[in-house]
Amino acid sequence: MLHERLPFYSATMRRDLPYALSGLALGGLLLGNAALAPDAAPVGAVDVALVLAMAAALAVCRRYPVVALAVVTAAMLALHIRVHSGVSAAFPVLGVVYVAAWRGRRAAAAAASLAFLGGFLARDVSVAPVDRPNQLIAERTALLLGWFVAANVAGLVGRQRRAYLEQVEQRAIEAERTREEMALRRAGEERLRIARDLHDSLTHSISVIKVQAGIAVHLARKHGDEPSATLLAIQEASSAAMRELRTTLDVLRAPDDDRVGLARVDELAERTRAVGVPVQVTVTGRPRHLPDDVDQAGYRVIQEALTNVARHAGPATAHVHVEYAPAGLTVAVTDDGQASQARPPTPGVGLRGMRERVTGLGGTLHAAARDGHGFGVRATFPLDEPA
Numbered sequence: 001m002l003h004e005r006l007p008f009y010s011a012t013m014r015r016d017l018p019y020a021l022s023g024l025a026l027g028g029l030l031l032g033n034a035a036l037a038p039d040a041a042p043v044g045a046v047d048v049a050l051v052l053a054m055a056a057a058l059a060v061c062r063r064y065p066v067v068a069l070a071v072v073t074a075a076m077l078a079l080h081i082r083v084h085s086g087v088s089a090a091f092p093v094l095g096v097v098y099v100a101a102w103r104g105r106r107a108a109a110a111a112a113s114l115a116f117l118g119g120f121l122a123r124d125v126s127v128a129p130v131d132r133p134n135q136l137i138a139e140r141t142a143l144l145l146g147w148f149v150a151a152n153v154a155g156l157v158g159r160q161r162r163a164y165l166e167q168v169e170q171r172a173i174e175a176e177r178t179r180e181e182m183a184l185r186r187a188g189e190e191r192l193r194i195a196r197d198l199h200d201s202l203t204h205s206i207s208v209i210k211v212q213a214g215i216a217v218h219l220a221r222k223h224g225d226e227p228s229a230t231l232l233a234i235q236e237a238s239s240a241a242m243r244e245l246r247t248t249l250d251v252l253r254a255p256d257d258d259r260v261g262l263a264r265v266d267e268l269a270e271r272t273r274a275v276g277v278p279v280q281v282t283v284t285g286r287p288r289h290l291p292d293d294v295d296q297a298g299y300r301v302i303q304e305a306l307t308n309v310a311r312h313a314g315p316a317t318a319h320v321h322v323e324y325a326p327a328g329l330t331v332a333v334t335d336d337g338q339a340s341q342a343r344p345p346t347p348g349v350g351l352r353g354m355r356e357r358v359t360g361l362g363g364t365l366h367a368a369a370r371d372g373h374g375f376g377v378r379a380t381f382p383l384d385e386p387a
Helices: 002-036 045-059 065-083 086-102 106-127 134-222 229-253 262-274 292-312 349-359
Strands: 279-284 318-325 328-335 364-369 375-382
Touching: 002 045, 002 086, 045 065, 045 086, 065 086, 065 106, 086 106, 086 134, 106 134, 134 229, 262 279, 262 292, 262 318, 292 318, 292 328, 292 349, 292 375, 349 364, 349 375
Parallel strands: 279 318
Antiparallel strands: 318 328, 328 375, 364 375
């Protein structure tokens, strides 16, 4: 339990450290000035305690500005009354007034400024010798008044600037999210347009080829003739092309909130087995929640690789391996088909699309013929360490 809370305390201490160091530096300045000033009283243990209280309050003024204001103002007024250390007693109060105004405690900062100025002036007037010109007291008071006004104004300006920067950052985030939503909407509209064009043009043409080839095969068999191998190949190819086109149209028309993922790899393996390709699926590591784009990309890599096995590997068995690791995800598809290093397959559009999808997410893709025979595809995606 202590180990879990340590980062919080460490971060808090790091943020408070500059204020604590400033408090110690101002404390040293006050004690040094009191020791060297000719009209200052001797510094006692109570005065050192007041300086330490001021330093402690400065250390926490970022988190507790009002409390720090009260402590620092009271401690510095008491020190000025006891020791008469001069205008240096106003320096810690000026710093806390700035921080309080910056943190939005404007009323408290103004009240502390007036309280310190009033106490400082009353102390100077009460101890001023008869022969001392009042002009000097007025000038020093006016100087302190200018400093406190500047500290309050600077704190307000700093707060407004911080609010402005936060607003600009929020607007940038909103603009980026709006651009992403517009890009997704345009991509969806483009997918639907492509699906309509394919359905209206290519689907019709392939359907005509399939129907005509089927009629020709039927008429040939009706007249007792065996259809030619070319005609049967046309019929089979048109049927396969129609199936693949329908699958493509389903993907294009699928909504973004119905995305596929690695949880559906078993369904993909079953569909591949249904076309005559044995598939073995192995999952290692502990399955975990993945980013949507990584989850979908892993599924698409496996889908494209299994499609290539069914189309190009010949009689072969495919092996799908999904590996979950703390810092990454790896998906691999291998087969024992007819590919070899002596006759490597020519990379097609599908393989290039896989590589673009993987590298776009910061991952790596390796696709090559295996030793002996067969082909292998391995994609690795980097992931953040789980909390």
